[in-house]
Amino acid sequence: MTAQNETPDPSTPAPQASLEQRLADAVAAESETRVVERCVSLLAGRYEGEDFLRVVGGHHAEGILGGAPALYWPELWGTRALLHVWDDSATAPVVGALGNQAWRVREMAARVCAERRIGDVAAIAPLLSDDHARVRAAGARALAVVGGEDAKPLLEALLRDPDREVRRAAQQSAKALAARR
Numbered sequence: 001m002t003a004q005n006e007t008p009d010p011s012t013p014a015p016q017a018s019l020e021q022r023l024a025d026a027v028a029a030e031s032e033t034r035v036v037e038r039c040v041s042l043l044a045g046r047y048e049g050e051d052f053l054r055v056v057g058g059h060h061a062e063g064i065l066g067g068a069p070a071l072y073w074p075e076l077w078g079t080r081a082l083l084h085v086w087d088d089s090a091t092a093p094v095v096g097a098l099g100n101q102a103w104r105v106r107e108m109a110a111r112v113c114a115e116r117r118i119g120d121v122a123a124i125a126p127l128l129s130d131d132h133a134r135v136r137a138a139g140a141r142a143l144a145v146v147g148g149e150d151a152k153p154l155l156e157a158l159l160r161d162p163d164r165e166v167r168r169a170a171q172q173s174a175k176a177l178a179a180r181r
Helices: 019-030 032-043 050-065 073-081 088-099 103-116 121-129 133-146 149-158 164-180
Strands: none
Touching (some): 019 050, 032 073, 088 103, 088 121, 121 149
16 A cells, blocks of 8 residues: 555556556566566466466455465466467476466367467367366367367267267357357
C-alpha cells in the first residue's frame, strides 16, 4: 500500500486490471520473450517473485502470498498467461504440461495447444481418457486444431463419453476437424 503522497510502483500490477492488461504492462516493462520465460518458469514449479505472481494470478495471488498453500495455482496461472503472450520456446514445456499431475494444468495446457496450434495427436490423445471431464473436452478441442485423419476415430469414441459436455466438445471438434480438410 502506498501513502497518499507516494507514487505507486509501476512494476506492481493494479489488482483490478485484467489479465491481458497486466501482461501487456509486464511485456512493456520486460519484453514478451522475458514474460514468456517467466511463465514457463512458473509452469516448471519455480518461483518468479511476488510481483509476477500478481501479474499472472491477479487478486487470487494474494491468498498464496498471504500463506495459503500454492498447490498448482502458479503453474496454472503461468500456463494460462501463455494464451496471451507467446514465444515458440514455450512449446515443449506446454506440451510437457499435458502430463502434469494437476488436472487444471492439463486442461489449460490443452487450451494453449489449441490456441497456439502446438502438440500432436500422440501428445494430446492421453487426455481423452483423463478422469476429469474438462480435461477430456479440452483434449478434444485441441485435437480439432492439431489433429489429422488419425484424430477422427479418437473424437468419434468420445461421442460415447458419459459426460454430456465432453460429447458436445467431441462433436464440435469432429466437425471442425472435417471442415479443416
